[in-house]
Amino acid sequence: MRRISWFNATSLTLGFAFLYIPMLVLVIYSFNANKLVTVWAGFSTRWYGELFRNEAFLDAAWVTLRVALVSSTLATVLGTAAAYVLVRGGKFYGRTLFSGMLYAPLVMPDVILGLSLLLLFISIGLDRGMMTIVLAHTTFSMAFVAVVVTSRLVAFDRSLEEAARDLGCTRWDAFRSVTLPIISPAVISGWLLGFTLSLDDLVIASFTSGPSATTLPIKIFSAVRLGVSPEINALSAILIGIVTVGVITTSLISKRAIMKRIAEENRADT
Amino acid sequence: MRRAALIALPFMWLLALFLVPFLIVAKISLSDIALAIPPYTPTLDLSRGWEGITDWVTGLDFENYIFLTTDSLYWKAYLSSLQIAVLSTLMTLAVGYPIAYAMSRAADEWRPTLLMLVILPFWTSFLIRVYSWKAILAQEGFLNQLLLSIGIISEPLTILNTNIAVYIGIVYTYLPFMVLPLYAALEKLDDSLLEAAEDLGCSRMKAFWLITVPLSKQGIIAGSFLVFIPVMGEFVIPTLLGGSDTLMIGKVLWEEFFSNRDWPVASSVAIILLAILIIPIVLFIKNEEKQWESEV
Amino acid sequence: MAEKPRKPSQVVYAPWEDPQAKPLIEFRGVTKKFGEFVAIDDLTLDIYEREFFALLGPSGCGKTTMMRMLAGFERPTEGDILLGGQSIVGVPPNERPVNMMFQSYALFPHLSVWDNIAFGLKRDKLPKDRITERVEEMLRLTRLEKFGHRKPHQISGGQRQRVALARSLAKAPKLLLLDEPLGALDRKLREETQFELMDIQEKTGTTFVIVTHDQEEAMTVASRIAVMDNGKVIQVDTPARVYEAPNSVYVADFIGDVNLLEGTFRRTGPERGEITYSENEPPIAAELFEDIPDGQTVSYAIRPEKIRVSAEKPEDRANSAWGTIIDIGYLGNVSTYHVQMAGGQMVKAAMTNSTRLDRRDFTWEDEVWLSWRETAGLVLTK
Incomplete structure (x- = not known):
């Protein structure tokens, strides 16, 4: 086993301290009884209570969740199809344009995406609301799904698909019974990524939402624009908690799966 | 024919919701502001037939672009965005490289955990992570309280609502975007290459510069673009952490659109930003494709 | 093989x-x-x-x-x-x-x-x-x-x-x-x-x-x-x-090991011919069934195991040549001798090791005779 050098240990410690201290501070202050967020006045869960009585926040959370569910599912279907076409589809007319359009939203500033989509919706007379946010989120989440799925497809042994064809599958059968089950971890993480991005997005949602649909980030933003707010601290702590539990659980599950696999492979070789 | 359908579905979606919107933005950037709904003129009126089209075409001009060059606010905002984006990309690289390097050198059984620790903030709300610095950097915030109590400073520092806070916020939120591609490149690095270099007479430091850094080039490029390009159009960080003198083009565009309701000017601001970013975006996509091809 | x-x-x-x-x-x-x-x-x-x-x-x-x-x-x-x-x-x-x-x-x-x-x-x-x-x-x-x-x-x-x-x-x-x-x-x-x-x-x-x-x-x-x-x-x-x-x-x-000697062909009988491959050596006598014009450049192919190595010039073989052992590849069951002939060509000959190592007949620098039958090799024109 390799021993870690002091330099590397310091880099990691400082790096992770930098990444985690701000979130930790936020969580701690969310239990502060004082309305002045930064002045500690004892432990309290008061702001959590206030948060759950705030109908506007709850409504926004519900809208956000629905938008995220629909848009990430749509993005997963479209993004997986796009990745498959790019990796396996060979040459076709407009391929460069296609991959350009697909990957550009990865880095395109949100303000440009949001503005352009809004102007589209207005010029075709589409009323802004949940539907328009879903369309917008699907478009940019699709790029992230495509990237994740592409990297899995590239590493995928093509002869597996050929073997399926050889054994009597049509192309679609081969995709459904061999390719999809094998790339499914990537498809799932693509979906999760799309889901999170949609939950998280402020700028595009601000452009494309209408008065009928306000998302949680829009609410948070208008609350914190001018200063810190204890209710938002509580909300942040809850969101951080959900993500932490989710990420730790999935990584534990996948770690166990990997360990099991390594053990089995060792057994098979002996 | 299934293949054609498979291609057509995402292709049409992207054409309708990515390419066409840009053409609309380009068109509106050539229009004039008007007190109407939508608030610009001319609008294409196809019911008037050919005359409608010619009126529409002659109604377009480059007035907004000329306006952008005459008002110093705009080009100052572009330059300041460029400066902030370049500097913060370099800072993120300087902070991220040692982390990615240390992760790639860590023992195998630690790596998944370390990777998870880098990814975790990435899944946490961007908005909340930016917001968390407000409580830390404020006059009466956590950092000042800490420094005052240790006695390093006697007066609270003013960090929030300055460019320093903006830099901190950018490095903080974009760090995972830098670390992940760097780690992916460094992890692939074969240890025996470094041993070979040392065997051939390199010092460790020299081996690092001659072997490790060049071989992580693709990671450096990918990470830098992933930070630089979105930061150029960043809106949330300068709005929440920056001050009134923090000038960034994303903020200008937002205000032009939502506060001034000047859609044509907002559109031309977006078009110029896009023109600035098109080269880095193309380079980024090329770099990604090269990476995939090398893995096939 | x-x-x-x-x-x-x-x-x-x-x-x-x-x-x-x-x-x-x-x-x-x-x-x-x-x-x-x-x-x-x-x-x-x-x-x-x-x-x-x-x-x-x-x-x-x-x-x-x-x-x-x-x-x-x-x-x-x-x-x-x-x-x-x-x-x-x-x-x-x-x-x-x-x-x-x-x-x-x-x-x-x-x-x-x-x-x-x-x-x-x-x-x-x-x-x-x-x-x-x-x-x-x-x-x-x-x-x-x-x-x-x-x-x-x-x-x-x-x-x-x-x-x-x-x-x-x-x-x-x-x-x-x-x-x-x-x-x-x-x-x-x-x-x-x-x-x-x-x-x-x-x-x-x-x-x-x-x-x-x-x-x-x-x-x-x-x-x-x-x-x-x-x-x-x-x-x-x-x-x-x-x-x-x-x-x-x-x-x-491509298949197996082979010695290739390039030379000029001359017909000596209905199913007989000879190949001159070196000034210092007598031509190789070969059996063949193909029609090859006299004077054509051909390759004479012979497998190492078809060549015998001996200390004395054998009288019962149609072809023989004299050379020096340069290298010996010991493979256990067989040994391959790399023999340099008077004209400078290297020829490989494989001999079964029917005796134990300490009683091996030849060693480096030994001068030996290589010999093979008329039917052992093949005249190739392509």
């Missing part, structure tokens, strides 16, 4: 010598281009039913392309491929009675061994009990009964190879394609598996086409070998004839 003894039934089975026999597979003037690159160049070839046919050649010679055209993954640019008299060009891979065993095995990692073998049968919509029966049969044939429930990553490399074989045989194809099937196995396992493959081929009576770059493997398993180079078939023949009667310098050189 000596020819291995073959079973009588296999010796008799030689449909390629029967002009009435109908081939199972016919390549008719097949050309395959990838852009500008010509992978297969106007190739015509027949393969008969129940044959174990080997495509042998260096990497990039086109053998894999031929196999992929048979499987249906590539389409010939020109020409036609017939299976049982019917063109199969344009028939998709899933509709061909042809199955393939992939070089990487391509076992589906998410399915158990049992489900991997059942995969093709399920596509045929066979009744459940029929599938079960067939899978069990295949597991028995490949001695995998105990491993049906395991996943591919839970078994060893040799077992994976057998699963791949069982899976491709399960649908009882008319033709089984094997792409470097033993490439991933270590030497010992490979040799065992070669005989196992032959056994299974005989039991099932399936036509096998194997792609390999390993000449020993091709010699061991195949009834006929097609030696390929640059998209062309150079020679198609039984292993013994490919080894003993190569039709060209390329084949002689």
Whole structure:
């Protein structure tokens, strides 16, 4: 086993301290009884209570969740199809344009995406609301799904698909019974990524939402624009908690799966 | 024919919701502001037939672009965005490289955990992570309280609502975007290459510069673009952490659109930003494709 | 390398010598281009039913392309491929009675061994009990009964190879394609598996086409070998004839070890000729059946094991030459002597080590006589 050098240990410690201290501070202050967020006045869960009585926040959370569910599912279907076409589809007319359009939203500033989509919706007379946010989120989440799925497809042994064809599958059968089950971890993480991005997005949602649909980030933003707010601290702590539990659980599950696999492979070789 | 359908579905979606919107933005950037709904003129009126089209075409001009060059606010905002984006990309690289390097050198059984620790903030709300610095950097915030109590400073520092806070916020939120591609490149690095270099007479430091850094080039490029390009159009960080003198083009565009309701000017601001970013975006996509091809 | 003894039934089975026999597979003037690159160049070839046919050649010679055209993954640019008299060009891979065993095995990692073998049968919509029966049969044939429930990553490399074989045989194809099937196995396992493959081929009576770059493997398993180079078939023949009667310098050189001496030809009798290859040596007397004009430059090919090394000049051999031992390669069962002849040419001669090491006859720098019979070598013009 390799021993870690002091330099590397310091880099990691400082790096992770930098990444985690701000979130930790936020969580701690969310239990502060004082309305002045930064002045500690004892432990309290008061702001959590206030948060759950705030109908506007709850409504926004519900809208956000629905938008995220629909848009990430749509993005997963479209993004997986796009990745498959790019990796396996060979040459076709407009391929460069296609991959350009697909990957550009990865880095395109949100303000440009949001503005352009809004102007589209207005010029075709589409009323802004949940539907328009879903369309917008699907478009940019699709790029992230495509990237994740592409990297899995590239590493995928093509002869597996050929073997399926050889054994009597049509192309679609081969995709459904061999390719999809094998790339499914990537498809799932693509979906999760799309889901999170949609939950998280402020700028595009601000452009494309209408008065009928306000998302949680829009609410948070208008609350914190001018200063810190204890209710938002509580909300942040809850969101951080959900993500932490989710990420730790999935990584534990996948770690166990990997360990099991390594053990089995060792057994098979002996 | 299934293949054609498979291609057509995402292709049409992207054409309708990515390419066409840009053409609309380009068109509106050539229009004039008007007190109407939508608030610009001319609008294409196809019911008037050919005359409608010619009126529409002659109604377009480059007035907004000329306006952008005459008002110093705009080009100052572009330059300041460029400066902030370049500097913060370099800072993120300087902070991220040692982390990615240390992760790639860590023992195998630690790596998944370390990777998870880098990814975790990435899944946490961007908005909340930016917001968390407000409580830390404020006059009466956590950092000042800490420094005052240790006695390093006697007066609270003013960090929030300055460019320093903006830099901190950018490095903080974009760090995972830098670390992940760097780690992916460094992890692939074969240890025996470094041993070979040392065997051939390199010092460790020299081996690092001659072997490790060049071989992580693709990671450096990918990470830098992933930070630089979105930061150029960043809106949330300068709005929440920056001050009134923090000038960034994303903020200008937002205000032009939502506060001034000047859609044509907002559109031309977006078009110029896009023109600035098109080269880095193309380079980024090329770099990604090269990476995939090398893995096939 | 000596020819291995073959079973009588296999010796008799030689449909390629029967002009009435109908081939199972016919390549008719097949050309395959990838852009500008010509992978297969106007190739015509027949393969008969129940044959174990080997495509042998260096990497990039086109053998894999031929196999992929048979499987249906590539389409010939020109020409036609017939299976049982019917063109199969344009028939998709899933509709061909042809199955393939992939070089990487391509076992589906998410399915158990049992489900991997059942995969093709399920596509045929066979009744459940029929599938079960067939899978069990295949597991028995490949001695995998105990491993049906395991996943591919839970078994060893040799077992994976057998699963791949069982899976491709399960649908009882008319033709089984094997792409470097033993490439991933270590030497010992490979040799065992070669005989196992032959056994299974005989039991099932399936036509096998194997792609390999390993000449020993091709010699061991195949009834006929097609030696390929640059998209062309150079020679198609039984292993013994490919080894003993190569039709060209390329084949002689590719299969086994060979000495090639270049010289000028002169006819000395109806089936006799001689080759002058050096000013200092008498010409080589050779038997031949080809018409070669006098004065033509030819290659004289002779296998090392056909040359005898002796201290005295032997009187009973038609050809002899004198030289100095430069190097000895000791391989256990045989030793290869690298002998430099008076004219400077290096010749390899292989001698069986019938005595123990300490009583070896020759050593470095020894001057020796090399001798061989008139019929030992071959005059090649290509």
